[in-house]
Amino acid sequence: xxKINYVQLPDEALMQRIAQRDERAFAALYDRYGARIxxxxxxxxWQDAGKAEDFAQDLFLKIxxxxxxxxxxxxxRTWIYAVALNMCKNExxxxxxxxxxxxxxFPEPQEYFIPESLDRPLLEAALRxxxxxxxESHRQCFVLRYQEELTVPEIAEIVGCPSGTVKSRLHHAVxxxxxxxxxxxx
Amino acid sequence: MTAVEELAxxxxxxxxxxxxxxxxxxxxxRAEYDRLRALLCAGARLDADVKxxxxxxxxxxxxxxxxxxxxxLRRVAGYKIPLWPVLGVLxxxxxxxxxxxxxxxxxxxxxxxxxxxxTVYVDKIIWRERAVYRTKQQANTxxxxxxxxxxxxxxxxGIAIFDSFPAPFDLKTTGTSLADEPxxxxxxxx
Numbered sequence: 001x002x003k004i005n006y007v008q009l010p011d012e013a014l015m016q017r018i019a020q021r022d023e024r025a026f027a028a029l030y031d032r033y034g035a036r037i038x039x040x041x042x043x044x045x046w047q048d049a050g051k052a053e054d055f056a057q058d059l060f061l062k063i064x065x066x067x068x069x070x071x072x073x074x075x076x077r078t079w080i081y082a083v084a085l086n087m088c089k090n091e092x093x094x095x096x097x098x099x100x101x102x103x104x105x106f107p108e109p110q111e112y113f114i115p116e117s118l119d120r121p122l123l124e125a126a127l128r129x130x131x132x133x134x135x136e137s138h139r140q141c142f143v144l145r146y147q148e149e150l151t152v153p154e155i156a157e158i159v160g161c162p163s164g165t166v167k168s169r170l171h172h173a174v175x176x177x178x179x180x181x182x183x184x185x186x
Numbered sequence: 187m188t189a190v191e192e193l194a195x196x197x198x199x200x201x202x203x204x205x206x207x208x209x210x211x212x213x214x215x216r217a218e219y220d221r222l223r224a225l226l227c228a229g230a231r232l233d234a235d236v237k238x239x240x241x242x243x244x245x246x247x248x249x250x251x252x253x254x255x256x257x258x259l260r261r262v263a264g265y266k267i268p269l270w271p272v273l274g275v276l277x278x279x280x281x282x283x284x285x286x287x288x289x290x291x292x293x294x295x296x297x298x299x300x301x302x303x304x305t306v307y308v309d310k311i312i313w314r315e316r317a318v319y320r321t322k323q324q325a326n327t328x329x330x331x332x333x334x335x336x337x338x339x340x341x342x343x344g345i346a347i348f349d350s351f352p353a354p355f356d357l358k359t360t361g362t363s364l365a366d367e368p369x370x371x372x373x374x375x376x
Binding site: 021023026027030034035038039042043047049052053056057060061064065120123124127128131142145146147149167170171174177178181182 | 189191195221222225226228229230231232233234236237238239242243245246247249250251253
């Protein structure tokens with residue numbers, strides 16, 4: 001009669017219980033967000049599975065050790081993605097010098113191999129490359145909207161800019177990707 | 187109006203309303219729309235089967251288990267009690283206590299104390315001396331008398347309250363002759 005159904009509890013209630021060291025609440029939260037956050041890091045950090053695992057672990061350890069950092073007045077979903085995004089930004093800053101060296105040594109090819117017919121693995125490969133070649137801000141918006149399937153207002157809150165800016169970035173990101181992949185689809 | 191990209195991400199061309207189809211047609215052809223939709227759907231499917239290793243969950247659950255669970259008292263003390271509602275309730279309670287009309291208490295007379303002095307003379311006869319020594323002993327007894335009547339608090343309003351009901355009919359208690367009351371005659375003769 002008094003058994004709590006953790007699966008049905010909202011994220012915010014789970015976080016309150018995690019602050020009280022409720023292990024089952026954490027398990028429920030991880031089952032809800034673990035795969036999504038891992039995939040987000042995987043997409044944002046150059047499809048590096050090791051990095052994605054390390055970053056997801058760090059993020060969930062933060063939730064375990066410092067649950068008070070979450071402000072229950074805000075949506076948990078946007079909060080966790082905002083934290084993940086900040087971790088990615090820090091990693092980009094750390095990585096930028098090394099990447100710049102690589103860029104000068106091996107200039108990025110601007111043209112792709114054009115296949116005879118549309119092939120799904122090839123399309124995915126080209127799509128992945130096109131997404132990676134987007135600027136940081138455009139890639140953030142594209143991944144959050146079309147891969148993590150967050151809404152535009154949620155993305156605006158995570159990224160910290162108006163909804164109009166997010167829409168504009170999404171439009172340009174899609175255009176850039178479409179331009180680069182259009183040869184595959186035509 | 188929703189952007190074409192949003193429509194392409196959410197709906198197939200045939201699922202669009204007429205208004206939406208007109209909006210799309212103003213921007214691009216149906217073939218372009220279909221290509222855009224295929225592109226966005228492929229983007230959404232990209233890496234969709236990537237899953238975290240099971241060891242990660244186990245590690246995190248171990249870390250969670252190592253966290254010290256606070257005592258029940260600390261958990262109760264940690265609950266945030268909203269201040270303003272509590273203050274509001276206290277203010278309302280204080281105002282109610284202050285302004286609520288107190289029920290009129292019956293005014294009772296002060297208790298009556300009767301002091302009775304008991305005097306006892308104790309005689310001590312000493313026969314050898316042929317004398318009687320009398321000592322006077324007095325004892326004061328304070329008698330508390332309970333008040334027999336209370337002033338009705340509603341007296342000012344002009345309501346009289348009797349301790350007993352008046353007699354249901356007027357009996358002639360004096361000067362009644364047995365001859366005038368046949369009932370009484372019967373009672374005595376029986």
